[in-house]
Amino acid sequence: xxxxxxxxxxxxxxxxxxxxxxxxxxxxxxxxxxxxxxxxxxxxxxxxxxxxxxxxxxxxxxxxxxxxxxxxxxxxxxxxxxxxxxxxxxxxxxxxxxxxxxxxxxxxxxxxxxxxxxxxxxxxxxxxxxxxxxxxxxxxxxxxxxxxxxxxxxxxxxxxxxxxxxxxxxxxxxxxxxxxxxxxxxxxxxxxxxxxxxxxxxxxxxxxxxxxxxxxxxxxxxxxxxxxxxxxxxxxxxxxxxxxxxx
Amino acid sequence: xxxxxxxxxxxxxxxxxxxxxxxxxxxxxxxxxxxxxxxxxxxxxxxxxxxxxxxxxxxxxxxxxxxxxxxxxxxxxxxxxxxxxxxxxxxxxxxxxxxxxxxxxxxxxxxxxxxxxxxxxxxxxxxxxxxxxxxxxxxxxxxxxxxxxxxxxxxxxxxxxxxxxxxxxxxxxxxxxxxxxxxxxxxxxxxxxxxxxxxxxxxxxxxxxxxxxxxxxxxxxxxxxxxxxxxxxxxxxxxxxxxxxxxxxxxxxxxxxxxxxxxxxxxxx
Amino acid sequence: xxxxxxxxxxxxxxxxxxxxxxxxxxxxxxxxxxxxxxxxxxxxxxxxxxxxxxxxxxxxxxxxxxxxxxxxxxxxxxxxxxxxxxxxxxxxxxxxxxxxxxxxxxxxxxxxxxxxxxxxxxxxxxxxxxxxxxxxxxxxxxxxxxxxxxxxxxxxxxxxxxxxxxxxxxxxxxxxxxxxxxxxxxxxxxxxxxxxxxxxxxxxxxxxxxxxxxxxxxxxxxxxxxxxxxxxxxxxxxxxxxxx
Numbered sequence: 001x002x003x004x005x006x007x008x009x010x011x012x013x014x015x016x017x018x019x020x021x022x023x024x025x026x027x028x029x030x031x032x033x034x035x036x037x038x039x040x041x042x043x044x045x046x047x048x049x050x051x052x053x054x055x056x057x058x059x060x061x062x063x064x065x066x067x068x069x070x071x072x073x074x075x076x077x078x079x080x081x082x083x084x085x086x087x088x089x090x091x092x093x094x095x096x097x098x099x100x101x102x103x104x105x106x107x108x109x110x111x112x113x114x115x116x117x118x119x120x121x122x123x124x125x126x127x128x129x130x131x132x133x134x135x136x137x138x139x140x141x142x143x144x145x146x147x148x149x150x151x152x153x154x155x156x157x158x159x160x161x162x163x164x165x166x167x168x169x170x171x172x173x174x175x176x177x178x179x180x181x182x183x184x185x186x187x188x189x190x191x192x193x194x195x196x197x198x199x200x201x202x203x204x205x206x207x208x209x210x211x212x213x214x215x216x217x218x219x220x221x222x223x224x225x226x227x228x229x230x231x232x233x234x235x236x237x238x239x240x241x242x243x244x245x246x247x
Numbered sequence: 248x249x250x251x252x253x254x255x256x257x258x259x260x261x262x263x264x265x266x267x268x269x270x271x272x273x274x275x276x277x278x279x280x281x282x283x284x285x286x287x288x289x290x291x292x293x294x295x296x297x298x299x300x301x302x303x304x305x306x307x308x309x310x311x312x313x314x315x316x317x318x319x320x321x322x323x324x325x326x327x328x329x330x331x332x333x334x335x336x337x338x339x340x341x342x343x344x345x346x347x348x349x350x351x352x353x354x355x356x357x358x359x360x361x362x363x364x365x366x367x368x369x370x371x372x373x374x375x376x377x378x379x380x381x382x383x384x385x386x387x388x389x390x391x392x393x394x395x396x397x398x399x400x401x402x403x404x405x406x407x408x409x410x411x412x413x414x415x416x417x418x419x420x421x422x423x424x425x426x427x428x429x430x431x432x433x434x435x436x437x438x439x440x441x442x443x444x445x446x447x448x449x450x451x452x453x454x455x456x457x458x459x460x461x462x463x464x465x466x467x468x469x470x471x472x473x474x475x476x477x478x479x480x481x482x483x484x485x486x487x488x489x490x491x492x493x494x495x496x497x498x499x500x501x502x503x504x505x506x507x508x509x510x511x512x513x514x515x516x
Numbered sequence: 517x518x519x520x521x522x523x524x525x526x527x528x529x530x531x532x533x534x535x536x537x538x539x540x541x542x543x544x545x546x547x548x549x550x551x552x553x554x555x556x557x558x559x560x561x562x563x564x565x566x567x568x569x570x571x572x573x574x575x576x577x578x579x580x581x582x583x584x585x586x587x588x589x590x591x592x593x594x595x596x597x598x599x600x601x602x603x604x605x606x607x608x609x610x611x612x613x614x615x616x617x618x619x620x621x622x623x624x625x626x627x628x629x630x631x632x633x634x635x636x637x638x639x640x641x642x643x644x645x646x647x648x649x650x651x652x653x654x655x656x657x658x659x660x661x662x663x664x665x666x667x668x669x670x671x672x673x674x675x676x677x678x679x680x681x682x683x684x685x686x687x688x689x690x691x692x693x694x695x696x697x698x699x700x701x702x703x704x705x706x707x708x709x710x711x712x713x714x715x716x717x718x719x720x721x722x723x724x725x726x727x728x729x730x731x732x733x734x735x736x737x738x739x740x741x742x743x744x745x746x747x748x749x750x751x752x753x754x755x756x757x758x759x760x
Binding site for chain 2: 045048049050069070071072074075076081083086087096097145148
Binding site: 249252253255256257259260261262263264266267269270278279280281282341344345348349350352353355356357359440441443444448458461462465470473474477480481484485488 | 559560563564566573576577578579580581582583584585586587588590591592593594595599601603604605607608614615636639640691694695697698699700701705714715718719722723733734737740741744745748749
């Protein structure tokens with residue numbers, strides 16, 4: 001379980017986020033909806049330990065996570081760019097986290113092959129990242145994170161640069177994996193539909209403030225979620241269609 | 248037209264090489280004889296016996312270039328890292344261009360007074376310091392291509408996946424930096440290897456490198472040993488280039504397009 | 517020798533014909549070299565982009581990279597000088613009667629030798645670069661389009677290829693213009709004693725035994741340094757953009 005409270009961060013005079021607080025149970029996904037520049041990436045990087053907050057409390061499974069170094073924290077950060085290591089092939093990229101834990105090469109290979117099968121990239125194992133498509137890269141990125149069995153997985157608009165078809169496939173894949181691997185995740189997106197699809201809890205980040213909602217209904221009712229405009233749009237379309245049919 | 252361009256290139260690129268080989272193989276060279284000149288292996292067979300200064304010049308050039316290459320590599324790697332995420336990075340990098348752009352020889356002439364004053368003139372050490380003045384800043388310029396936000400992100404991902412700083416250095420940092428380190432080494436090596444003006448000025452002819460010696464032979468109107476010295480400068484490079492190309496053949500990590508683009512930044516005239 | 521602070525040397529510099537001709541000569545030499553460099557590199561990139569024409573030529577382009585400027589200067593000197601190899605070749609096939617009838621190509625009024633060596637040292641790199649950039653910009657396809665619109669070969673080259681490639685590498689071209697200005701060994705071997713390039717002028721003034729000339733050399737070095745720093749500021753305002 002994650003517990004974050006009273007987080008503040010400034011770059012010079014500029015406030016990045018302030019008074020951020022939330023809790024997340026194991027095996028749950030908190031969707032964070034927000035426009036670019038609202039501070040959500042910095043928030044995720046702070047959780048991963050790649051940035052430090054100015055103040056705040058962070059408990060990860062009951063322990064003070066701020067005392068743990070990045071590599072000991074067990075929190076994996078996945079950005080919009082897949083950031084596969086260019087000098088390693090797909091298999092080596094997938095097994096990177098396991099190698100860091102000094103697991104045996106034969107064990108690593110077994111796990112890599114299994115996850116590649118699951119993610120449908122078995123035929124890509126010997127290729128280098130430069131030869132992969134955007135969707136394949138994100139699959140490898142995802143697999144690389146899963147194999148480390150992270151306590152928390154942080155996804156920073158992971159599918160934003162993919163085309164809509166690939167994006168849909170990846171969303172489905174994420175849901176399947178989240179259930180199978182019992183993932184605890186924070187999923188940042190700027191797409192309402194994606195937030196609704198992947199989350200069990202919902203929040204909105206605006207101007208450095210994080211607002212967490214009690215329920216999906218509350219989230220959708222909020223003026224900044226964009227749900228009302230979306231519904232209004234589709235309602236008017238269907239009304240127009242009915243009118244046309246009536247004629 | 249394409250064929251003509253190709254022919255033009257063949258002539259343009261190969262004529263000087265042929266000239267050097269030719270001059271090193273003929274002995275008496277009176278006008279207008281060309282093919283009827285006196286051919287001789289003597290220059291080559293008695294390479295160092297006939298011109299004892301050649302071997303010491305070769306040694307001096309090699310030592311200087313290796314020292315500059317290695318120091319450049321270390322200096323560039325460390326300083327570029329320190330500069331990478333500073334706000335003043337841009338200003339510093341612009342400044343690093345200056346010693347090379349102003350032409351090393353002019354820099355040497357401007358600073359010659361101090362070299363004499365501190366007793367560094369006419370010494371190997373002095374020449375080393377003089378070369379370092381324009382080579383080391385340049386090494387930072389090259390290595391700063393590596394220390395980018397992208398590299399930082401890779402290291403972040405690596406740490407986030409459980410890599411300790413030590414493990415990341417071995418598995419990510421050095422392998423990713425390798426092509427740039429190699430380029431820095433080669434570039435600094437070449438800058439030292441090709442340098443004439445500053446070396447001559449600070450060394451006052453007492454520190455003889457191959458370039459200094461070539462010019463000396465040339466001024467003595469002695470083209471045959473000069474050609475030999477020129478070839479002694481070219482052949483090791485040809486070897487070095489072949490090794491580098493072989494070492495990186497088909498390797499994904501050598502971004503040749505980038506390397507070509509950056510090789511441009513250290514031109515020679 | 518020390519008369520305290522004085523502007524005398526600056527006045528001397530501003531009225532020195534020798535200094536002015538050296539400055540103008542250096543700027544002209546650099547400009548001519550860089551214009552020829554760009555046009556010839558664009559031309560040979562265009563030609564070498566034709567199918568299979570690169571074969572055999574690309575490894576050749578590496579050859580000049582192995583040449584120190586001093587060695588290149590020296591090799592071309594013995595190729596182009598009146599008693600050099602080309603002159604002997606011309607004589608042996610009966611084109612000229614003796615060395616006095618061979619055109620002056622080194623230490624000449626037009627600095628032909630210097631420009632040839634400048635091109636020898638840098639043209640291959642620019643050709644390689646332009647080939648890569650032309651591919652990235654799909655210039656061949658654009659060229660075909662321009663032909664459909666009725667542009668002749670001359671127009672297509674000077675209104676499409678050259679401007680497109682120059683635009684893409686303007687920083688690098690500017691850098692090379694500055695590098696040509698600092699050229700030292702090449703004009704030392706292939707140039708005339710007057711006018712001479714700034715680097716030779718400054719070095720002479722600063723290192724020859726004529727002590728009264730030393731301040732003049734320093735003044736010129738200052739002018740040159742400030743000029744370079746100014747150009748750097750102009751062209752490299754964004755050093756980052758030099759890098760892909």
